[in-house]
Amino acid sequence: MPSSVMSTSIRGGGPQSPAAVSTIGLRKSYGDKTVLNGIDLRIPAGSVFALLGPNGAGKTTTVQILSTLIAADGGQAQVAGHDVATSPDRVRTAIGVTGQFSAVDGLITGEENMLLMADLHHLSKREGRRTAAELLERFDLTEAAKKPASTYSGGMKRRLDIAMTLVGNPRIIFLDEPTTGLDPRSRHNMWQIIRELVTDGVTVFLTTQYLEEADQLADRIAVLDDGKIAAEGTAEELKRLIPGGHVQLRFSDPSAHQSAALALREVTRDDDSLTLQIPSDGTQRELRSILDWLDSAGIEADELTVHTPDLDDVFFALTGGTDQRKEALR
Ligand SMILES: Nc1ncnc2c1ncn2[C@@H]1O[C@H](COP(=O)(O)OP(=O)(O)OP(=O)(O)O)[C@@H](O)[C@H]1O
Numbered sequence: 371m372p373s374s375v376m377s378t379s380i381r382g383g384g385p386q387s388p389a390a391v392s393t394i395g396l397r398k399s400y401g402d403k404t405v406l407n408g409i410d411l412r413i414p415a416g417s418v419f420a421l422l423g424p425n426g427a428g429k430t431t432t433v434q435i436l437s438t439l440i441a442a443d444g445g446q447a448q449v450a451g452h453d454v455a456t457s458p459d460r461v462r463t464a465i466g467v468t469g470q471f472s473a474v475d476g477l478i479t480g481e482e483n484m485l486l487m488a489d490l491h492h493l494s495k496r497e498g499r500r501t502a503a504e505l506l507e508r509f510d511l512t513e514a515a516k517k518p519a520s521t522y523s524g525g526m527k528r529r530l531d532i533a534m535t536l537v538g539n540p541r542i543i544f545l546d547e548p549t550t551g552l553d554p555r556s557r558h559n560m561w562q563i564i565r566e567l568v569t570d571g572v573t574v575f576l577t578t579q580y581l582e583e584a585d586q587l588a589d590r591i592a593v594l595d596d597g598k599i600a601a602e603g604t605a606e607e608l609k610r611l612i613p614g615g616h617v618q619l620r621f622s623d624p625s626a627h628q629s630a631a632l633a634l635r636e637v638t639r640d641d642d643s644l645t646l647q648i649p650s651d652g653t654q655r656e657l658r659s660i661l662d663w664l665d666s667a668g669i670e671a672d673e674l675t676v677h678t679p680d681l682d683d684v685f686f687a688l689t690g691g692t693d694q695r696k697e698a699l700r
Pocket residue numbers: 400405423424425426427428429430431432470
């Protein structure tokens with residue numbers, strides 16, 4: 371291949387990009403509890419991948435296997451082109467990991483935490499100081515750099531955590547619930563940081579409980595449930611898996627609710643909440659025709675809301691439900 375082609379810089383993440391992470395049939399059990407029961411993943415280089423799942427689904431376990439902290443019981447995993455089982459050292463030099471629980475040492479300062487990481491990565495004293503200063507600046511921690519990390523707020527600790535992860539200039543980073551416990555502003559700041567990493571060409575593997583986070587950041591999302599990938603795709607693809615949106619009419623008067631239900635017929639009614647649901651894709655054209663229809667039937671609801679399916683709906687539909695219902699969605 372001519373070198374000009376090889377060095378062509380495009381935003382990674384397309385299906386054609388080489389895989390930064392790939393697994394086939396990954397398995398892991400603790401005692402008689404099967405945590406991962408055959409996980410297949412392919413994450414293109416330069417993309418953001420989000421692993422979603424309820425508590426105990428195996429998100430952290432997956433991250434630990436891929437970052438060589440624990441061994442799988444079966445299956446294969448390659449990270450940065452290296453097998454995690456046979457070339458763990460090579461994998462480690464290519465990755466950075468920010469664990470679910472902070473790796474920050476509270477007894478020493480933010481700067482000292484950074485310099486410790488620089489030492490671990492065998493940077494020279496000078497190079498270490500330069501890298502630490504740069505990253506502290508980038509994560510808005512310069513002012514706090516000389517204070518003990520135990521005095522940092524949760525958001526500052528999380529930023530320091532990620533800054534420490536970046537000391538070795540990893541091409542693939544694993545972020546296990548990077549924004550859990552952060553307030554909305556800190557969460558948005560963290561999203562910005564993650565987006566900037568991706569702009570630099572870094573591949574990001576994140577786990578999250580926040581569907582909105584996956585929606586905002588991830589090129590592709592996998593939902594982990596019961597040891598398996600219950601669904602995988604873009605946020606749009608996942609939303610399309612579940613029943614579509616609807617317009618909901620709410621009444622305060624039971625007889626108005628009753629007569630509207632009779633007049634409209636093809637709607638789902640809920641007599642407890644005095645609501646009616648009309649299937650709708652939520653487009654302006656559909657809304658107009660629904661409003662015209664209600665007008666011509668002489669119906670006046672007390673409240674009208676448009677509901678478009680979001681990832682929360684996908685999450686609830688795919689995780690923790692009955693096998694039958696999950697099967698129906700596959
Ligand atoms: N070292 C261990 N020994 C025994 N069981 C373990 C161990 N580590 C994890 N488990 C079990 O494996 C399952 C998956 O745990 P894991 O931490 O991967 O879940 P998770 O998806 O990260 O959950 P959370 O959202 O709460 O972080 C859980 O049932 C957990 O109790």
